[in-house]
Amino acid sequence: MHKKLFIPGPVEVRKEVLAQMSKPMIGHRSKEASELQRRISDNLRKLFYTNSEILLSTTSGSGLMEGAIRCCTAKRAAVFSVGAFGKRWYEMALCNNVPADIFEVEMGKAIRPNQVEDVLSTGKYDLVAVTHNETSTGVMNPIKEIGAVIKKYPDVVFIVDTVSSAAGTKIEVDDWGIDICLTSTQKALGLPPGMALCTFSNKAKERAEKVKNRGFYLDLLALYKYIKKKDYQYPSTPSISHMYALDYQLNYILNEEGLENRFARHIEMANIVREWAKKYFELFPEEGYLSNTLTTVKNTRGINVAELNKELGKRGFQISNGYGDIKEKTFRIAHMADCTVLEVNELLKNINDILGLN
């Protein structure tokens, strides 16, 4: 039996989108490929409220995270981490010999703009990396406010991991001063995993031009130069199937559902899950910084999460256990992509039923 996925990626994908994955191949050096890739870039600019160029990468989000921190740090990177995916960015810097420091907050807390101000005022850093929506803790960092601080430091490149938030909550890339805003297909965009994408500002490009040792496959500057020269074609063969699906889904998001409706639906679903969590458990993240796309619930009742998920599986649902160290101490319900209010309510009803909650 297929389990409807309420996990923070891969998400449940609409049938119409899945059907796009089965379309016959075209040459990646063809005019059709250029048109497809140009159209995707144009539509992603709308999704991200940006005039920056768009880069596509046949990798998971991690591929672009590594590319961004490696290609755009000339002096030293400041990684602000609120959980597992923030730490990953720091690890990526280290294993590429990129000078970096990590600034962590307690799990469940968000980064405050004044912390960023304190760090940047030392003058040591020329790049700030932040996770927008931490998939392990369910914290959504205040990127707009952090961006306002960074704007005071014109030499600092601002890179943001929006893997589990983009297309599920409004991210105004240009207004917030984000130089590289990256995500992948299998979260709030509502596609299968296998492709990542990012915005790439002129400032990011100019920085990368000063960085040597950017590697090959994850070299964002090389991607940028290639698509400019070759009319949106990529140096290596990209996943054409994902491009079909992405193209189709962007048209749906922008022209059928509409961005504002999509964001409002995510807030509505988030509110339902939060209210439920507060009624029967507690929220893990601090109030005021709750993710709109997934809710991390503190397991105050000491339920057996693995067992709950097993029972849910029999009914055709799947949620996530806590991540890493907070496994069983928390559990996660994702409410992102094309999942509906009705489906969220159905899931919660089933959880209540299994746990005997009223």
Added chain:
Amino acid sequence: MHKKLFIPGPVEVRKEVLAQMSKPMIGHRSKEASELQRRISDNLRKLFYTNSEILLSTTSGSGLMEGAIRCCTAKRAAVFSVGAFGKRWYEMALCNNVPADIFEVEMGKAIRPNQVEDVLSTGKYDLVAVTHNETSTGVMNPIKEIGAVIKKYPDVVFIVDTVSSAAGTKIEVDDWGIDICLTSTQKALGLPPGMALCTFSNKAKERAEKVKNRGFYLDLLALYKYIKKKDYQYPSTPSISHMYALDYQLNYILNEEGLENRFARHIEMANIVREWAKKYFELFPEEGYLSNTLTTVKNTRGINVAELNKELGKRGFQISNGYGDIKEKTFRIAHMADCTVLEVNELLKNINDILGLN
């Protein structure tokens, strides 16, 4: 109108395989994901005649090429190049600060084992990188014979790019002494582009353990350790759709068509195209080193290749122009994956018809 692809990737993909790309998602941390990925690895071992571990990478073949040369060169890499894709390997070494030298032969010629012997006898190198089937020139290098030379140097890791040959011609990884044999999905395997895979010997693993600065996403040792620890699951979310299709196609190749039949069909198709090319044009690569999966034809009649392809397009076919510097001076016909003798004959008949050849 859909054009049947006779280009060296992406290739024409069977409908049944494309259908696999549309299957609903499963969690990448599920038992089903482990089983799927373990079964793929087991079957790939049969395809490659190896006992080595298998690594899957959500990248194009270039991603794994970079990972292989970066992770497994401790001293200095010797890249033997017969065209564009050999040069790419050298470029990847340079932009990762991996010490490397390139040894090139004239376009259309193959590497000779004694050249490799001469280079290795200097004692300067601990890795040899070779392209098996050069997609630009249509040359197939004598990997078995080169492997026999390398076996005399137990400290040398042998990495081979079989992107456009694997699953179209027999490659006996263990017998030939290949440490990393890599390919991608969109060539003779007959799948859409978007995933790469390789064999990873114990020797390659031990070498990688001595190399620092292996990066993150393309770190083959990290992939290896993770799948060993997590029952064939991967550190980042992989392209599950490609895994469905790969699993399905491997079962077809091994248990329905059969490996020997598949390789024989490729030779039969290659022979037809070679005979045709020799009758009306000339072969670009030297005899004795002809690729079994694609034929590069010398444009001795000075035809307008772009124009020919345009006319073919109207009839529902697509071939490739020459690559890079030998564009229009050559053209390429791929005969790989699941394309049939009948289809190859149909293509050639149409070319003859357009060019007025008899």
